[in-house]
Amino acid sequence: MSDTPRLRITEIFFSLQGESTLVGYPTVFVRLTGCPLRCGYCDTAYAFQGGEWMSLDAILEQVSGHRTRYVTVTGGEPLAQKNCLPLLQRLCDAGYQVSLETSGALDISATDARVIRIVDLKTPGSGEVERNLYQNMGHLQAHDQVKFVICSRADYEWAKEKIEEHDLTGRCELLFSPSHDQQNATELADWILQDQLPVRMQLQLHKYLWDNKPGH
Numbered sequence: 001m002s003d004t005p006r007l008r009i010t011e012i013f014f015s016l017q018g019e020s021t022l023v024g025y026p027t028v029f030v031r032l033t034g035c036p037l038r039c040g041y042c043d044t045a046y047a048f049q050g051g052e053w054m055s056l057d058a059i060l061e062q063v064s065g066h067r068t069r070y071v072t073v074t075g076g077e078p079l080a081q082k083n084c085l086p087l088l089q090r091l092c093d094a095g096y097q098v099s100l101e102t103s104g105a106l107d108i109s110a111t112d113a114r115v116i117r118i119v120d121l122k123t124p125g126s127g128e129v130e131r132n133l134y135q136n137m138g139h140l141q142a143h144d145q146v147k148f149v150i151c152s153r154a155d156y157e158w159a160k161e162k163i164e165e166h167d168l169t170g171r172c173e174l175l176f177s178p179s180h181d182q183q184n185a186t187e188l189a190d191w192i193l194q195d196q197l198p199v200r201m202q203l204q205l206h207k208y209l210w211d212n213k214p215g216h
C-alpha cells in the first residue's frame with residue numbers, strides 16, 4: 001500500500017475567480033470533499049460526501065494542465081483533511097499564487113505563510129456563528145482576507161461589531177458579500193456607503209456567469 005499523501009477531491013476545474021481580491025482571474029480550483037458545518041445558504045452541499053481519493057502528485061499534475069498562476073483550494077472545508085497542509089505547500093513551492101477558502105471554524109495557523117487565507121467569519125444568518133474560531137483573527141497577515149456573507153441587516157450590524165472588536169481595519173482585506181438569495185445587493189451597497197465602511201463589497205461573479213453550476 002502506497003504511503004503517498006492523498007486527499008479526497010470533489011472536483012478540479014478551471015474557471016474565473018468569482019470572489020476575493022483575485023476576482024476575475026483565470027484560476028484552477030481544487031475542491032476538497034467534506035465539511036463539518038452546515039450553513040443555511042451553502043451552495044456546495046454536493047461536496048459534503050463522495051469525491052475521489054487523489055495523491056498530491058496527481059493533483060499537482062492535473063493543476064499543471066491549465067495555463068494560469070492562480071490556484072484556489074476550496075471545499076467543503078479544505079482544512080478538515082490534514083493533507084490539505086502539504087498540498088498548499090507543494091502548490092506554493094511549484095510557484096503558484098495560492099488562495100485557501102476556509103470556513104473560519106478550523107485553525108489556520110499551520111498553513112504555509114505564502115497562502116492567501118480567505119477566512120469566512122460565519123454570520124448569525126449562516127446558522128453556524130457558534131463555530132467561529134476567533135483565535136484565527138490573531139493569525140491574519142496583511143494579504144489575508146476576512147469575508148462576511150451578509151444575510152440581513154442584523155448580519156451587517158454583527159459584521160461591523162466584529163471588525164471593531166477584533167480591530168480588523170487595516171490589518172487585512174475585508175470582504176462583504178450579500179447572501180445571493182437573502183440579501184439585496186444594492187441595499188447592502190447603500191449601507192456600506194452610508195457608514196463609510198472600509199470594506200470591499202463583492203458579488204459572486206460565477207453565479208452571474210454560470211448560475212453556480214458545479215465545475216464553474
Ligand code: SF4
Pocket residue numbers: 035036037038039041042043044045075076077103
Ligand atoms: S462552511 Fe462552506 S462548504 Fe461548509 S456548509 Fe458552510 S458554506 Fe457550505
